[in-house]
Each structure stands twice: as C-alpha cells, then as structure tokens.
Amino acid sequence: MRIMPETVEKYREYYFDTVKKLLLTPSPSGYYREVMKVVKELAEAEGCVFYLTRKGCGVITVPGRDRERAVGACAHCDTLGAMVRSVDSAGGINFTTVGGPSLPSLDGEYCTVITRDGRKYGGTFLSKSPAVHVYRDSGTRARDCDNMYVRLDETVKSADDVKALGIENGDYICFDPKTTVTESGFLKSRFIDDKASVACLLTAVHIMHDSGFVPETDIVMLVTMYEEVGHGASYLPRDIESMLGVDMGCIGDDLQCTEYDVSICAKDSRGPYDYEMTSALV
Template identity: 60%
Template sequence: MDIRINKEFVLNTAKQLLEFNSPSGFCFEIMELIQSWTKSLGYQFETTNKGCGVITIPGKSNDQVVGLSAHVDTLGAMVRSVTAKGTLKFTVIGGPIVPTLDGEYCQIRTRDGKIYSGTFLSTSPSIHVFEDSKTKKRDPENMEVRIDECVKNKEDVINLGIGPGDFIFFDPKTTITESGFIKSRFIDDKASVACLLGLLELFKRENIVPTYTTKLFISTYEEVGHGSSYIPSDITELISVDMGCIGDDLSCTEYDVSICAKDSGGPYDYNMTTDLVNLAKQNDLNYAVDIYPMYGSDTVAALRGGQDIRGALIGPGVHASHGMERTHYQAMENTMKLLYLYVTK
C-alpha cells in the first residue's frame, strides 16, 4: 500500500489550526483560513448559514455521496460577570476539565476586537495567604480570571470594554516534538481537521478521484452538541473523524486510528464499521475498536437532527481529552490512510 501522505503539510496545518483561537460560537475567522487553503488546492468551498464549511471532492460516481466530518470548534469560556475587585467570573463553553485551567494563561476578546491577556486562578491563589489554597475545589464558582491591566475595581474593567459575553481563549500551548508527538489543548478535534486537509492535499497532488463524490464537512458547534445537526441533503453516509479515547478498559493508543462501534448515541452502522475494520486489518494499519459510553460525535448530531444517513466514527487516539491532550503523528497517518482506503474502495 503506497499512500504518499505529506507529513510536513499535515503537521504544519495541525500546528496552525491548534494555535488559532476558535471556541464554539467564534469560528468565523478560522473558517476563512480553511476556505483560503481549500481554494488554493482548487476545491469548491461553501459555508452554511451557521458557519460550517462544505468542501466538495468530485467522484467517479454520484450514486452516493460520502461525508467526512470533523469539527474545528473547541472548548473555551466566556465572561460571566465582572467582580467588584476587578476580576472576571467565567462560564465554560463545552466540557473542559476545569481544574486543568488553574494557572493557565488566556486572552479576553472584547466585542470591539480588543485583546487583553489574563490568567485563570483559584480564588484562593496563594499558599502564603489562604489556608484552603491546596484544597479549594477548582470549578467556575471558585475560580476567576486575573486581567493583566491596571484595574482595581469593576468600573476599571468596564472602562476597558470588557463585559459579559466576551470570549475567553485558552492558551493551547501547542508543541510538536521531534519524536512525533503533538501536545496541545484542542487536538480534539483539530488533529482530525488537519487529517481531512491532508487527505485533500494528497488527492490534489496525486490527481486522485474518490469512488463517490465526497464532501468534507467542517463543523463549528460540535462541542455544544449541534455541530452537524444539518448536513448537505445529498450525503448518504457520514463518517465523523474525531478523537479516539484512551484509558480504562479501552484498547486505543496514541499511535492508532480508533474505530468506535458504539458511543452514548448507540451503535454506529454495522456494515460501515465492519468495512472500516476490514480495511484497517487488510492493510496492516494500527487500529483499535472500542466503545465510548461518555462520548458523542457529529454523526450522532446528524442522526438526532433527522438526517437519513448511515454513520460511523473514527479518529486518531488522543490521551487526556478535554485537558492537556497528546497524540502521535502515527495516529493521524493511520487515520488518513483508513479514510483514503474507504473513499477509494
């Protein structure tokens, strides 16, 4: 099997995506970037009313339309209120592991586009002052954002233009090691978006035409549950490309493509899942088949939105999801190879 994936392109794309702020509800800027990349490769790009992207790869046949979905939106936070002492209370977007935010740097973006830096902290942030500094629960009620400006009260903060509803971006701390590990927040699911764009680059470079017309769907509200509740009506089957889980009784690792047989939405399409397993097995890919009971995907959102489709879920294995995540390039490569094999079979 000679599938010549451009590793440098994939990793560079992943790094740019990971370092670009795009929490759910604030994806219009990153979609403009993805649109420019897509058009430079010569493919059609459309935007839905709620800001999702659709990239069309013409196939040898239009008898079916295969959808591959990945979400570019991430976890994040918003300003909930300004305190009397000039700090920010926050509300989370999606489900980050909130204790991992303690001590993390962030940016606050105002409605008029100003950016201020800050830090997530416990409300008992100093061991020399607070007896409960080690034991206080790290949750939004007991945490706040300290702003890096000369503010002494609520009025000072309001005068900066900061107020409820402003987005707070987490510092992703993206690092790619020489040994091939990608360490960052939001590998879920920007690694998968990079996989789809890597597949697009491969098809362009090698003049590859998929068996059936294929549409890449880049969703923008997956972390809050309705990312692919709408998909183009001509899609007949949808593979969500999203992170594989690691831990407990699961067999997936950071080097594998995960094939999920069932998650919180129930079993995925049996025949599609079987095809994916057989393709991985026959082509000696590193893969794992697992059950993810505390998980939901864009395919589930599409099915719950009433779409008449078959659905499946695969993706690179990711450690420490919704915290400080990590995967390896091998997992991304195995994912891209399995997608390639599926759409050209």
C-alpha cells in the same frame, strides 16, 4: 486511493503546518470566523469549493467523477472555552464555561479575552485563593466557576476599568493551546480534539490534489463548530450516501487498541454506529 506509509512521511510537514495553524487560531464553540478563514484558505488552495452554512460550519467539496453522488466526512474545529459572566468590583472576571472543560486543569492557565469589536486581552485563570503564602485553603479550595476567576494582564482596579477596555458580559475567553511539536515527532497541545482530525481531512484533500487523484464521487467534508456543546453535524448540506465521523477516540483501559492505532467506534454512550460502515473499517 490507498495512503501508504511513504505517503504519510512525504506529507508529514504539510500536516504539522496545517494542524499548528488550526490549533493556534482560537475557536471555542460558536466563535467560528477566525478559524473558518484558515480552513477556507487551505481548502481553496487545493481547488475545492468552500462555503459557510448559516450556522458557521464549513463545507468543503472535492469534485468527483460522478457529480450526482456524494460521500461525506466530518470533523469539528470548535473547542472548549469560557465566556465572561460578570466583572467584580476589583476588576476580576467571573466566567461561565463553553462545553465541559476540566476546571482544575485550568488553574494557572493563560487565556485571551476577545471583545465584540475584535480586541484581545491576555489573562490567567486563577483560584480565588491563589497564593499558599496568603490563603490557608489555597490547596484545598474547589476549582470551579464559583471559586475561580480570570485576572487580566492589564492595570484594572474596578469593573469600570474593565469596561473601559471594551470587555463586556458574553465575550469569549479562549484557553492558550500550548501547542508544541517535539523533536521526536509528537504533537502536544490542547484541542487536538478535534483539530488534529480536521488537519487530517485537509491533508487528505492536499494529497488528492497534489497527486491528481479524482474520487469516484464528490466528497463533502463538513467542518463543524458546535460539537463540544452537543449539536455538531446535526445538519447535512446535501444527499450524502455515507458519513464518516473523524474525532478524538480515547482508548479505554480494557480495549484492544492503543494510542498508536486508529480507534474504530462500534458504539458510544448513546448507542451503536452504522454496522456496515464499522464492519468495512475494521
């Protein structure tokens, strides 16, 4: 099935609706239940079989004419995030990162702390020298885990006040995605890596279902939840002849393509990808 430009335009609204649902659902690596509920509802609405692995990754099967064979595609729905490390005597939250976020970019960013029983509290990432009016080093102090904290949007003056809210060490801290779709059609958000790709796969499923297209073989789509910490699609649920990974592809300064093209990765820092598949794609 070839996707033509007019098809892309026809399903543009579905895509943006889907990607916004994903982006607005918190899902730092390992925190999968909320976002997988969204993925499950979207997949099952298209007549697909969906199940969760024990690891919390979603598996979507699009039935094909030959049910004995399968090809695969994968994208990750986990994002960068943080976790409560400790609470200081004044009620500030010290944190540790989940994945590798650029901490200077988080200074002043809003966030949500999620407790084990599902309560959510707003907060802000701040430098420990936040105000230029007070701290001479406010502009020069390092922005790292030792020199930043989370200030809760609650009246707390001690560690006990924070504990009374149900917040404990190990609770997830989720960054505000700041999701916006501009009038000119651009999507601006944190976590386009890689929820935009998951939305692409779900939109492809929607197009196939809407048009009545049945693929030659089963298509198994794996939506992983641990890519940002290094072990996303480390397991495949069944014999799959080939696997296409869809992810954010940064464009290097000296490469041929632009941000308006699909970036086909011949290799990454760890080595080359399958030669036959990349040859077919380019």
